[in-house]
Amino acid sequence: MSTRATIALGVALLALVTLPYWLTQIYYVNVASQILFYAIFALGVNLLLGYAGLVSLGHAGLFGIASYATAYLLAAGFGHTLSIVAALIIGLFSTAIFAALSLRTAGIGFIMITLALGEILWGLAYRWISITNGDNGISVHGRPQPFGLSLASANSFYYATLFVFLLCVIVVTIFVRSPFGAALKGTRDQPRRMTALGYHVWMIRFWACMFSGLLTCIAGILFVYYTQFISPQTVALTSSAEVVLMVISGGPATLLGPIVGAGLVVVVKSVVSGFIERWNFLLGAIFVAIVILMPEGLVPGTVRLWKLGWRKTMARRRPAVIAKTGEPAP
Amino acid sequence: MTALTVSGLRKSFGGLHVTKGVNLNVEPGERRLIIGPNGAGKTTLFNLITGELTPDDGSVKLFGEDITHTPARRRPHLGMARTYQIITLFARDTIMRNVTLALLGLSKSRWNPLMDLARQHHLTDAARQAIERVGLGHIADRPLAQTSYGERRRVEIAMALAQNPKVLLLDEPYAGLSIDERRDVHDTLLAIPRDVTIVMIEHNMDVALDFAERITLLHFGEVIVEGTRAEVVADPRTREVYLGH
Amino acid sequence: MNFWILLTVNSITFGGLLFLLSAGFSLIFGLMRIPNLTHGSLFMLGAYVGATFIIGFIGLKFDFWIAAILAALVVAAFGALCERLLLRRLPGDQLAQVLVTLGISFMVADFCLMVWGGDPISVATPQHLGGFIRYGIAVFPLYRLAIIGIAALVAICLWLLLERTRLGAMIRAGVDDPEMARVVGIRVSQLFTIVFALGSALAAFAGIIGGPILSVYPGLDQDMLPLALVVVILGGTGSLLGSFVGSLIVGFLYNFGQALLPELAYFILFLPMLLVLVVRPQGLFGRQLQ
Numbered sequence: 001m002s003t004r005a006t007i008a009l010g011v012a013l014l015a016l017v018t019l020p021y022w023l024t025q026i027y028y029v030n031v032a033s034q035i036l037f038y039a040i041f042a043l044g045v046n047l048l049l050g051y052a053g054l055v056s057l058g059h060a061g062l063f064g065i066a067s068y069a070t071a072y073l074l075a076a077g078f079g080h081t082l083s084i085v086a087a088l089i090i091g092l093f094s095t096a097i098f099a100a101l102s103l104r105t106a107g108i109g110f111i112m113i114t115l116a117l118g119e120i121l122w123g124l125a126y127r128w129i130s131i132t133n134g135d136n137g138i139s140v141h142g143r144p145q146p147f148g149l150s151l152a153s154a155n156s157f158y159y160a161t162l163f164v165f166l167l168c169v170i171v172v173t174i175f176v177r178s179p180f181g182a183a184l185k186g187t188r189d190q191p192r193r194m195t196a197l198g199y200h201v202w203m204i205r206f207w208a209c210m211f212s213g214l215l216t217c218i219a220g221i222l223f224v225y226y227t228q229f230i231s232p233q234t235v236a237l238t239s240s241a242e243v244v245l246m247v248i249s250g251g252p253a254t255l256l257g258p259i260v261g262a263g264l265v266v267v268v269k270s271v272v273s274g275f276i277e278r279w280n281f282l283l284g285a286i287f288v289a290i291v292i293l294m295p296e297g298l299v300p301g302t303v304r305l306w307k308l309g310w311r312k313t314m315a316r317r318r319p320a321v322i323a324k325t326g327e328p329a330p
Numbered sequence: 331m332t333a334l335t336v337s338g339l340r341k342s343f344g345g346l347h348v349t350k351g352v353n354l355n356v357e358p359g360e361r362r363l364i365i366g367p368n369g370a371g372k373t374t375l376f377n378l379i380t381g382e383l384t385p386d387d388g389s390v391k392l393f394g395e396d397i398t399h400t401p402a403r404r405r406p407h408l409g410m411a412r413t414y415q416i417i418t419l420f421a422r423d424t425i426m427r428n429v430t431l432a433l434l435g436l437s438k439s440r441w442n443p444l445m446d447l448a449r450q451h452h453l454t455d456a457a458r459q460a461i462e463r464v465g466l467g468h469i470a471d472r473p474l475a476q477t478s479y480g481e482r483r484r485v486e487i488a489m490a491l492a493q494n495p496k497v498l499l500l501d502e503p504y505a506g507l508s509i510d511e512r513r514d515v516h517d518t519l520l521a522i523p524r525d526v527t528i529v530m531i532e533h534n535m536d537v538a539l540d541f542a543e544r545i546t547l548l549h550f551g552e553v554i555v556e557g558t559r560a561e562v563v564a565d566p567r568t569r570e571v572y573l574g575h
Numbered sequence: 576m577n578f579w580i581l582l583t584v585n586s587i588t589f590g591g592l593l594f595l596l597s598a599g600f601s602l603i604f605g606l607m608r609i610p611n612l613t614h615g616s617l618f619m620l621g622a623y624v625g626a627t628f629i630i631g632f633i634g635l636k637f638d639f640w641i642a643a644i645l646a647a648l649v650v651a652a653f654g655a656l657c658e659r660l661l662l663r664r665l666p667g668d669q670l671a672q673v674l675v676t677l678g679i680s681f682m683v684a685d686f687c688l689m690v691w692g693g694d695p696i697s698v699a700t701p702q703h704l705g706g707f708i709r710y711g712i713a714v715f716p717l718y719r720l721a722i723i724g725i726a727a728l729v730a731i732c733l734w735l736l737l738e739r740t741r742l743g744a745m746i747r748a749g750v751d752d753p754e755m756a757r758v759v760g761i762r763v764s765q766l767f768t769i770v771f772a773l774g775s776a777l778a779a780f781a782g783i784i785g786g787p788i789l790s791v792y793p794g795l796d797q798d799m800l801p802l803a804l805v806v807v808i809l810g811g812t813g814s815l816l817g818s819f820v821g822s823l824i825v826g827f828l829y830n831f832g833q834a835l836l837p838e839l840a841y842f843i844l845f846l847p848m849l850l851v852l853v854v855r856p857q858g859l860f861g862r863q864l865q
Contacts, residue, residue, distance in 0.1 A: 055670055057677070104853060108669055112610055112808065113852055116845060119801040123841025130838065179434055179450070180443040186420060186431050193418045196380060197435035197493070198406035211443075237797065241677055248674070278689055284681030291674045292664050 020155040029154045035266045036165040037222035042246040042258030044215030050252030052208045053188030058118025064235035066091040066220030071138040071230045080144035095213025125232040137231030251297025331394045333358040333527040339388035348374045350551040359524040363542030371551040372531045409496030413486040429457040432489035460492035480511025500530040580713045588719040590826025591726030595781035597806040598818045599774025605750040605813020612676040615800025616683035621650045621779020622791040639701035643783045647776040654775025698786030750813040805848045
């Protein structure tokens, strides 16, 4: 990494670690926590969208499964550690099924199946009242106490989330630079060629799904501890769309993109909800604008803007970075 | 034992019979050329040999081993490599990365999510060597988007050779190249040692004839003529296929 | 006994509504190769606009059927605009187009919420169709039978359009092979606009005539879109027959599921769809998804 990048990273890290001291209001610290766990979610979705070329419109389903599992087990009287571990296992198991079903096709087929799966999970969350309590949702009381430290306050929860976030970022960075990461990107660009080179494209995609699922479930668990509540709204199509928006607005196939995107969407949502009630309209409008005007996302787009200037950026519309993989694994 | 034996290979798409009982025997180290007019089924034959298509009938044997039902992704591990008629490289990456991916395909490390690929010197060094062998060592780190068509053809060949294949299938390696580029590719191919058996599809007779020892003429999915270069060129059926009379 | 007969009639009725909704969805998918995620909200928009025309606004009040046709036209125009102004800017980029339709659906849904508020609007059954028909011990609501009739009529009209007119031939050519169609001189991009408008009109029409049964409420789009999706996955994209059969199957599954196992209704609905996806991704009647 260049010296400039290292310094920038160092400054960012310092800012994050000292955040509660310069963003003193609890409200803002909470927004920061939200950005962090949504960023984990976005990193998970980006693994598929950006690096594998697979657009999922049902990831909120997996997120929700982890949240619901945690909430359900806690309400049933199990302790935090057990609930979290069980929620992760249930989430990963669900991800495996999700992947096995969705990877029957790639491209549009994958979008459709993940959309349908997400809808099924939403329908279950809404109707299977005996387990999910339907629209009333499930409340969560208390937070885990790692090493006896309380996470009840905004600051302490923030630090716990920051810790998990940094861990996830490190793991994703290692993954992206690894041979497996390179293979995954290869399957995005030329799946047929990859098979001819000796790679098992389906299996590569499957394990990418599993890793994506792991990050998604971690985010889901952090979410439910943050809000102390879970309802079907979290599993709705709008939620899946929001996280896709985070990825494409920030810039898919980059590490920084999903994080920036999560920040953008969470801040706009928090700020906007204070003024307008019509968040969904704005969400839709931003979605359309970004896909049409700046498909490679804000991070690469801004870099390009900086270098080329406004007119040139708008004139040279590059094909969408959301890759066109029209081929199922042979 | 032959390097590659194809027996009675058949393939139909609905009512269209593309491959009608093709037999092929390629000896180790041979340079075989498969020619035929457009629509003869040459690329389909390749796809059947590499496993991208499953034959309706017939068998494919690689050094005596029946690989008819081996999945396409296993065949490179058994020593079969191919290039494509339409360039299907990784456009977003550098030449180095493209060739490294080819090397990685046969390595157990391809499943490793922890190592830093850039630091795997045994892979990157081998990649550089493969790139130098096709004469592109001076631009190894250039992004593919900044290379010429002819250079990309050679990258494809580098990728195929990097896998140390026993049988190399080249699908129209001269397509779309200028005279100079053709000469470069030609030299590269001539330099390939005899422990690699080469089967080439080519449309362009001038360049390819030079290269081939034995030629198989395909038309409408069937072998029409087969023999040495001289035999096939002299055979009246060859004229018939190409000129229609 | 009457319970089962009524359930069956309701299922066929619902199937009829679904057919009107998914025929357009299926055509759009077959021709433009994208699942139009706006379709549910177009259904809802049609219902709201139609309801407004019926209830009356700025002094104008329309007959039920006129309102339905007007609503269909308004939404068709909207759909055509979306296609020309937005989707056309992303030629060939199906994944991006899908995301745009998703964005538009959010905008439309929220727009409806803004304009018409959060309370459900009930739509009165047209007066002359408010009664019942008795047949032996069975009692059939007249309006539901009317919907079945209308759906059948539209199905026949669509079939005639596709099979007997030049436009239909062009659409079928476009569905089969867009590249070839272009080569033969068919203005495929114009076809896109026409089919998108037609699909929007059908969805909107379905929305308003479904009004007396489903009423109009925020979230109607989220309820209908997944159903259209299931119908098209079961029946295959671009296939009219597939939409017909699929709609009936889903109509039955949905109604019987709701009545007998309400908690797992969604599951019952989607299970066959999942099975089809796993076993035969192109649907029962359609062509490959790619």
